[in-house]
Amino acid sequence: MxxxxxxxxxxxxxxxxxxxxxxxxxxxxxxxxxxxxxxxxxxxxxxxxxxxxxxxxxxxxxxxxxxxxxxxxxxxxxxxxxxxxxxxxxxxxxxxxxxxxxxxxxxxxxxxxxxxxxxxxxxxxxxxxxxxxxxxxxxxxxxxxxxxxxxxxxxxxxxxxxxxxxxxxxxxxxxxxxxxxxxxxxxxxxxxxxxxxxxAISTGSVWVSLLSSIKNPSFYYVRMIGLGVGGIRLPISEDIFHLTELGDGGVIIDSGTTVSRFPKVAYEAFRDAFIAQTMDIPRAPGVDLFDTCFSLPNTIDLPSVSFHFWSDIGEVSLVIPPRNFLVAVDNMGTYCFAFAPSPASFSIIGNIQQEHIKISYDTVGRTLGFGPDLCM
Missing domain, CATH: 2.40.70.10 (Acid Proteases)
Structure with a gap:
């Protein structure tokens, strides 16, 4: 602190x-x-x-x-x-x-x-x-x-x-x-x-590195290195999230995209790990771009979901609360895993996963902060 x-x-x-x-x-x-x-x-x-x-x-x-x-x-x-x-x-x-x-x-x-x-x-x-x-x-x-x-x-x-x-x-x-x-x-x-x-700047934030792309200079890229489920970082290669010198790949944080997307290999590993830890929850048919949905009872324990980034102090993680990774798609208790495969080599962190988190940008120092819940 x-x-x-x-x-x-x-x-x-x-x-x-x-x-x-x-x-x-x-x-x-x-x-x-x-x-x-x-x-x-x-x-x-x-x-x-x-x-x-x-x-x-x-x-x-x-x-x-x-x-x-x-x-x-x-x-x-x-x-x-x-x-x-x-x-x-x-x-x-x-x-x-x-x-x-x-x-x-x-x-x-x-x-x-x-x-x-x-x-x-x-x-x-x-x-x-x-x-x-x-x-x-x-x-x-x-x-x-x-x-x-x-x-x-x-x-x-x-x-x-x-x-x-x-x-x-x-x-x-x-x-x-x-x-x-x-x-x-x-x-x-x-x-x-x-x-x-x-x-815009507050204490208590987790700061990660901001990157730039010569191909898409208007986008804010973060140096993501992995995904986690149940407190364990998954064995997904960091190369999947790498932003190349030519501006290909990388991970964009974007307020204008609703659903986060990851390249197919990363998404499937992420989804399958979540399914493996929720085998006791009744499944429901997929809805639109969501292929993993559940019929949730009123109270249930869910595994944690986390994003892993690189910062100037090494690896840091952001734990995503359940309301930011399961979204209601009807009034009958159907919730879907709020992620999708990316149609390209890049990833996007969408606004569902950003809800109730103070996102701070230092565009000069090239860092981005994930802060405590200050949106209430």
Whole structure:
């Protein structure tokens, strides 16, 4: 604990004294598996609800007049009614960061295109605009005004990118590269939090190494080395989780993915070990991408599940509580093992496994902390 307290003191002395604290709510009741952040945009400010995403950088919302827009609960933002709206010019550094100059020669306007793993995308005009996040008003924030948006955004106005790229909210404002979030249960009416600034760091966290990929620079990779069941680390090769110099493989921690996924060899070893220690629990048919489900009685002892990582002090482990690895799929007592095989060589730690854990990011020191349950 002394070492942990010293680390917090060090971090506090090396960051800007600026705090942004906002609310995070589950999107399950609104038809999405991600988490939602309420913000306000423009002058006068208009309420917009956006999906929190650590796997992308740009903040964008749908804008009038849409060429192709999905249905959303909030009124679509109208730039013509905002006195703080300014389009980003072609000769600006912000347009450079967006790689948005391809249309400049013939239209003389910067553009953006944000693409996502599920083939969803948003295209439109990057602008400087005023954003209200929590109790803080941010002037001249570079965001996207989306005119062509298609994919699985539920009924939300857009995306808040918190990724590792230069247009992320974390990098656009002076907070020293520190942020944290605490996700409430997906079926909860209670709010969690997103904190950007000095309050993001707390004592009691387990700190692990953050890695970068030249292939996917916006993603946060953690140095995972294994999986455990029942207090025993499984004999899975660390190479399965290795991030190569070319940017292949690795383990991404992502707020925008719901279910954690591991390469097939690792997933099957993990699943089979869990099944071997739950032979006395009645099985149920698989549901959707879950192939291992159970009919659970009201009270039962379950084996622990753990993730194993490498840190600057050696191997550390994170024990996952049962509510983060068994999810209810109906009202009849059917619960499924909340993991799936990855269709590729990389792994993803999804938001189900992150619930009720304070996840702290030190993007400068390249570490990530798993803290105690502070989401209640």
């Amino acid at each position: 002394k070492r942990d307290a010293k680390r917090v003191a060090y971090l506090m002395n090396h960051m800007e004294q600026v705090d942004f604290v906002g609310e995070v709510v589950s999107g399950v009741n609104e038809g999405v598996g991600e988490y939602i952040i309420p913000i306000e945009i423009g002058s006068p400010p208009i309420a917009q609800h956006v999906i929190m995403d650590t796997g992308s950088d740009l903040i964008w919302v749908q804008c009038q007049k849409c060429q192709q827009c999905h249905s959303q609960f909030d009124p679509i933002f109208d730039p013509a009614r905002s006195s703080s709206y300014t389009e980003i010019p072609c000769d600006s550094s912000a347009c450079d960061r967006l790689n948005g100059k391809q249309d400049c020669d013939h239209e003389r306007s910067c553009s953006y295109r944000a693409s996502y793993a599920d083939v969803s995308e948003s295209k439109g005009t990057p602008v400087f605009e005023t954003i209200v996040f929590g109790d803080v008003r941010i002037l001249n924030m570079a965001i996207g005004c989306g005119y062509t948006n298609k994919g699985t955004f539920g009924h939300q106005a857009g995306i808040m990118g918190l990724g590792a790229g230069p247009l992320s909210l974390v990098y656009e404002i002076p907070v020293g590269g520190f942020f944290s979030y605490c996700l409430p249960s997906r079926d909860s009416q209670v709010s969690g939090s997103l904190v950007i600034g000095k309050e």
